[in-house]
Amino acid sequence: MTSLTLGPVLFNWKPEALRDFYFRMADCPDLDTIHLGEVVCSKRTPFVEPIIPEVIERLTQAGKEVVLSSLALIMSDRELAQARDLAAADGVLVEANDISVAALMQGRPFVAGPLLNIYNEGTLASLEAMGAIRTCLPAELAADAVASLAAKAKGEIEVQAFGRLPLAISARCYAARARNLTKDGCQYVCADDRDGMAVETLDEVPFLAVNGTQTMSYHHMSLLGELADLASRGVDRFRLWPHHVAMDAVAGLFRAVLDGKLDADEATDRLADLCPGAEFANGYIYGQPGHQYVEADL
Template identity: 55%
Template sequence: MAAKPRQAKLTLGPVLFNWAPGRWRDFYLRIADEAPVESVCVGEVVCSKRAPFFEPVLGGVIERLEAAGKEVVHSTLALIMNEREMDTVRALAAGTDLFVEANDIAAVALLSGRRHAIGPYVNVYNEDTLAFLARHGATRVSLPGELPAQSIAALAGAGVPELEVQVFGRLPLAISGRCFHARSRGLNKDGCRYVCAEDPDGMEVETLDGDPFLAVNGTQTLSYTWCNLAGELAELRAMGVHRFRLSPQDTDMVAVARIFRDLLDGRRQPREVRESLAGLAGGTPFSNGFYYGVEGVAFRGPESGASPPASV
């Protein structure tokens, strides 16, 4: 039981997809001006080949976010494969005033000894690992998407560091050295022609029966379904989780942020936002199976016997 009620916070995760620089900038500027989120992640997480495109506008975006009172989190690559990529992480780690989110153990190594965050691409499954990372300077840990409620509760019981759970958007499922977007067009990674830019929410992947079930984003594979833990926020808060991640999709993320803000502040109830969230997802199904320890693709509505939310 928490000693005193804590303010719940929202983090906007990094844009995972290859959006054109203009659109990328406009997205973040609008977030800065309008979205009720406390923290915003910037930086390329999936493919280092994309970073040069938005780097010219990155400075302006950071400035605007900070001016709007947002905490800026610098996310690092999920998979570091060469010296050039390591250099980008070194550069971030060298900026001692930056708050960096490590998505690879190499970044953890470089940030060790100073305050930093751990991203959802680092395997944090248990208390011993959490304690180790905290000893090395991690003050915030965004948990892997496949953790069930039971694990989240056990980790939250440790008290430190601050935990974050993704509650909206496609869940990252895998990362590879190979680019599947390029491969799907008969290209290789070096000569990819940036075909990933054609799919602002990722490329849909169907089974042979025609069921869409995955989404490819360059070297990353995501869930086709969008994670939605709107109905589980209250339970998560009761466990001691007070920070929630919204992962950007090609939809009105300001509206998404407002809905989750309202839920956390108790202004609206999960059943009242169900339709508006479904509208924002444009018909893409939601999922919350990982939370319940079943197939991640599953979605348990409130009528399916999931425990009713306690008061927020």
């Protein structure tokens, strides 16, 4: 059966809110795997780390597979030390979002994360040779490219199917700069933007979102109409990115469509109700600009 994965929370949520969110997700029967950990900014890590053990215990008791996700950009000795500690963790699967983490795994099983830029069969084969047993593909790939990679993969293939997409990571903090602050003196202002800060063109058209040092899509990916086709092409898992919406209900819609219990068009209407104000897109999977929404015809 095709599985549903909940990606790590990419935003700066308060620790108590983050813990309570994961506790609710533990009770969601439609999620098979749940990712934890700070991916975007190591300055947030001290706030996240204290809740990780109790969250892992709660998720494990609920029968969820738990994956610890790494930082996407490792630049300092402190961050490298954190990566080494993560790679050495026992009894839990690790997702590498920086190639150095994949190297640190030294052949032990790991997940190749969506920020590793896996666009061809050679890169996929190299990571699988390093120990990757699951690969979450970048969102920019069209369906034919996804199918080609799935046909060559030895492990599982995962596709991002819901939420604002992580596009790039930087050494600079956009959220701080927007408020005339430095990265070192950021005052953690990224927490003010619970699901990212919209960025507009000079014509005041929103086209990206900023999450601290991370650039994201403004639009929310939704592949509800493409789930069945992609699953038939060899996709084993679909990833949902957490947002301040009823994520258990979102997961329920994706599960119902995958199981053939709900029509994709009706599920899309319900998803819009769950995500007021969100604009949806699926252009990448059709080989079109990512911000476009194409009616399902795969």
